[in-house]
Amino acid sequence: MLRRNQRFLTQMYVLSDLAVMLGLFLGAYWIKFHSGLLVYYNTVPLKTYLVWSTVYAFAAVLIGFYTSFYTPKRRKKFSHDLLKILQVQTLSLLLLLSLLFIAKEVHISREFLAIFFAFNLVGLALYRYAVKRTLTVLRRSGLNKRYVLILGAGSVGRSFHDQLSLYPDLGYEVYGFLDDFQEHHDADVLRRYAGRPLAPIVGGLDALEQMLADNPTIDEVILALPLEAHSKYGELIQACEKAGVKTLIIPDYFDLLPAKPFFDNFAGMPLINIRDVPLDEMGNRIAKRTFDIAFSLAALIVLSPVMLLIAFGIRLTSPGPVLFRQERVGLNRRTFHMLKFRSMRVSTDADASRTWTVENDPRRTRFGTFLRSTSLDELPQFLNVLRGEMSVVGPRPERPFFVDQFREEIPRYMVKHHIRPGITGWAQTNGLRGDTSIDERIRHDLFYIENWSFFFDIRIIFKTVLKGLIHKNAY
Known part of the structure; x- marks a missing residue:
């Protein structure tokens, strides 16, 4: 049995969350019905509000378990907690509203529910932050x-060892190393780590069982052995489990794996999925596609007057078509024609698809310069979204010529084509547009692909709107 009783800690978190939500319920009830700040006509007794608020609180706990909100968080950043709180509370509110509709509780104050929901978001975030800061x-x-x-x-x-020393807030300390080749490591390894502070080598691998028996303060054992030592893993893991110590394995090929590798199962055998893509799951794909269609239709309807004015402006300022079609590489490396409002003069240059747009590009029209600097030229891409060629959020698509070039120069560049390209993306909201690092863009695109969630998309859309569409590199 592990010395750290995670079940007890989880129970404490659950009880604390319930207590905090009860306190927040009382605060929200007072604000709505007793503070005098809001006008009200209350025909529902306190008992009814308490019952439904309790239902909400227990629903939040159950959803928290389902969404892994109560898993150990020592290795997680606080931003992870914030996203989980938003996710759990939103789903709990939607469930509560559904139950109120079914129960025909039409007299429950919606204003009270809004206050209670806001209090939960802020209160739980502050409480979890205080706990995390205290532990730090x-x-x-x-x-x-x-x-x-x-x-x-x-x-x-x-x-x-070096990476762990960079994160003291995690509260981990290396007791030491066990190694059978204490003085015979490769010369390049010894040279690379010469002069760095390092925990002592306290014995060979055969001393593991005795070491764990004599030192009950050791909580976890990290297996960081080369592939040649594979035959010893079974015996070492057995010794750790006999002592009740948690065992983690760092494969010798860890540098080939993503930051969050996923273990799959095929024909009863465990497999390491090198690239776990949440959008490979049917439910996630349906949710994202449904949102894309709804959002694009709404955007096209709301922005249709603006788009008509842009089309009229293009006609007045430059001869040629209103829309510009350019071949791009999208989902599963298939090409499609991405739509934009034309911002340059009509050209017959066959090499136009192989050149970057540069600052003060002479091909741009005056009106086109305005369109590109404000990103209004991208609006027709909502039609690409409706056609299924793009998504509202995703990695930006590139021209085939540059894809062929970057796939040879940039590691993992082609992974971005595992999902639909987007009108905006995580890289773009972090300032990586125009003449910026392709390596950095891919790093952000891969982070998005591996960490996709519906709320992540919403965050990127809000960030796109709040930071504005104008960017210094948008030319």
Whole structure:
């Protein structure tokens, strides 16, 4: 049995969340019905509000378990908690509204529910932040630490040791290394880590069982051994489990894996999925596609007067078609014609698809310069979204000529084509537009692909709107 009783900690979190939500219920009820700040006509007794608020609180806990809100968070950033709180509370509110509709509770104040929901978002975020900050202070002062023993002092083990030292807030401390080749590692490994502070090598691998028995403070064992030591893994893991110590494995090929590898199962055998894409799941694809269609239809309806004015402006300022079609590479490496409002003079140059747009590009019209600097030229791409060629949010598509070039120069560049390209994306909202680093763009695109969620899309859309469409590199 593990020394850390995670079940007890989870129960404490659940009870604390319920207590906080009860306190927030009382605060919201007072604001609505007793503070005098809001006009009300209350025909529903306090008992009824308390019952439905309790239903809401327990629904939030159940949804929290379903969405992994109560899993250990020592290795997670606080932003992860914030997104989970938003997700859990939103789903709980939708469930409560559905239950109120079914129960025909038409007299429950919607204004009270809005206040209660807002209080929960802010109150739980502040409470979780206070807990996390308190734990951080305790860990920095030497309390609430977890001690790890690393098996293997080669390049993998030393890399993990160095990375762990960069995150003192996690509260981990390396007890030491066990290694059978204490003085015979590769020369390049010894040279690379020469002069760096390193935990001591306290023995060989055969000493693991005795080491765990003599040192009950060791909480976790990290297996960071080379592939040649694969035959020893079974014995080492058995020794850890006998001592009740958690065991984690860093594969010798870890640098080939993504930040969040996914374990799959095929024909009863466990497999490491090198690239877990949430949008591979049918439910996620349906949810994203439904949102894309609804959002694009709404955008086209709302923006239709603006688009008509733009079309009229293009006709007045430059001869030629209103729309410009350009071949781009999209989902599954298939090409499509991306639509834009034409911002340049009509050209017969066959090499136009192989050149970048540069600052003060002489091909642009005066009106086109305005369209590109405000990103209004991108509006017709909502039609691409309706046609299924693009998504509202996703990696920006590129021309085939540059795709062929970047696939040879930029590692993992082609992974972006696992999902539909987007009108806006995580890279673009972080300032990576125009003449900026392709490597950085791909790094952000991969992060988006591996961490997609519906709320992540909403966050990117809001960030796009709030930061504005005008960008210094949009030319």
